[in-house]
Amino acid sequence: QSALTQPASVSGSPGQSITISCTGTSSDVGGYNYVSWYQHHPDKAPKLMIYDVSKRPSGISNRFSGSKSGNTASLTISGLQAEDEADYYCASYTSSSTWVFGGGTKLTVL
Amino acid sequence: EVQLVESGGGLVKPGGSLRLSCAASGITFSIYSMNWVRQAPGKGLEWVSSISSSSNHIYYADSLKGRFTISRDNAKNSLYLQMNSLRAEDTAVYYCARDPWSSSSYWGQGTLVTVSS
Numbered sequence: 349q350s351a352l353t354q355p356a357s358v359s360g361s362p363g364q365s366i367t368i369s370c371t372g373t374s375s376d377v378g379g380y381n382y383v384s385w386y387q388h389h390p391d392k393a394p395k396l397m398i399y400d401v402s403k404r405p406s407g408i409s410n411r412f413s414g415s416k417s418g419n420t421a422s423l424t425i426s427g428l429q430a431e432d433e434a435d436y437y438c439a440s441y442t443s444s445s446t447w448v449f450g451g452g453t454k455l456t457v458l
Numbered sequence: 459e460v461q462l463v464e465s466g467g468g469l470v471k472p473g474g475s476l477r478l479s480c481a482a483s484g485i486t487f488s489i490y491s492m493n494w495v496r497q498a499p500g501k502g503l504e505w506v507s508s509i510s511s512s513s514n515h516i517y518y519a520d521s522l523k524g525r526f527t528i529s530r531d532n533a534k535n536s537l538y539l540q541m542n543s544l545r546a547e548d549t550a551v552y553y554c555a556r557d558p559w560s561s562s563s564y565w566g567q568g569t570l571v572t573v574s575s
Contacts, residue, residue, distance in 0.1 A: 388503070393567055394565055399561060437503050439503075446517050
């Protein structure tokens with residue numbers, strides 16, 4: 349159960365788009381369409397932004413989108429806003445019927 | 459209103475035990491799978507364990523090596539995590555989460571567990 353690989357940090361200016369990658373293996377990301385993305389502000393509960401690779405829960409802005417190619421999933425945030433600044437985590441179902449998170453990416457809005 | 463409230467965290471010595479609880483309200487608790495997820499200080503999220511709605515399917519992270527036990531009491535709308543042989547590296551905020559990977563995802567605010575002598 350090695351953690352999925354995410355960049356430690358990404359940044360962008362308001363209005364711009366950024367993409368966070370999440371790389372796993374064929375036993376997790378590449379093997380199932382069960383990749384989720386979470387937004388986490390300090391001292392708050394994580395918030396689901398994307399599930400099943402590209403689906404948005406009710407109430408989540410369409411500025412957030414997800415995709416997957418092979419063993420790498422991606423979260424794209426368009427029209428960056430100051431309130432998007434947070435830590436973002438991907439998670440995937442695995443062949444062991446367990447779940448694994450990525451190491452997390454700190455998004456800075458410049 | 460959906461509420462998941464964790465309790466039972468605190469300071470425990472290495473080798474000690476602790477039982478976390480998660481009280482659910484505002485939901486039909488018995489139909490959802492539940493999970494525990496933790497975050498150590500300065501670290502990322504780590505999945506700990508999951509339990510199906512009727513407790514038929516239970517899974518743990520390999521790193522726990524049999525020290526933790528997840529359980530639930532649907533009559534009491536409660537989820538539990540029994541943690542034994544605690545180590546310093548188990549220090550973390552522990553979150554309970556309803557179906558965290560689906561559109562019905564909901565997380566509690568977490569409870570802090572500190573393992574230190």
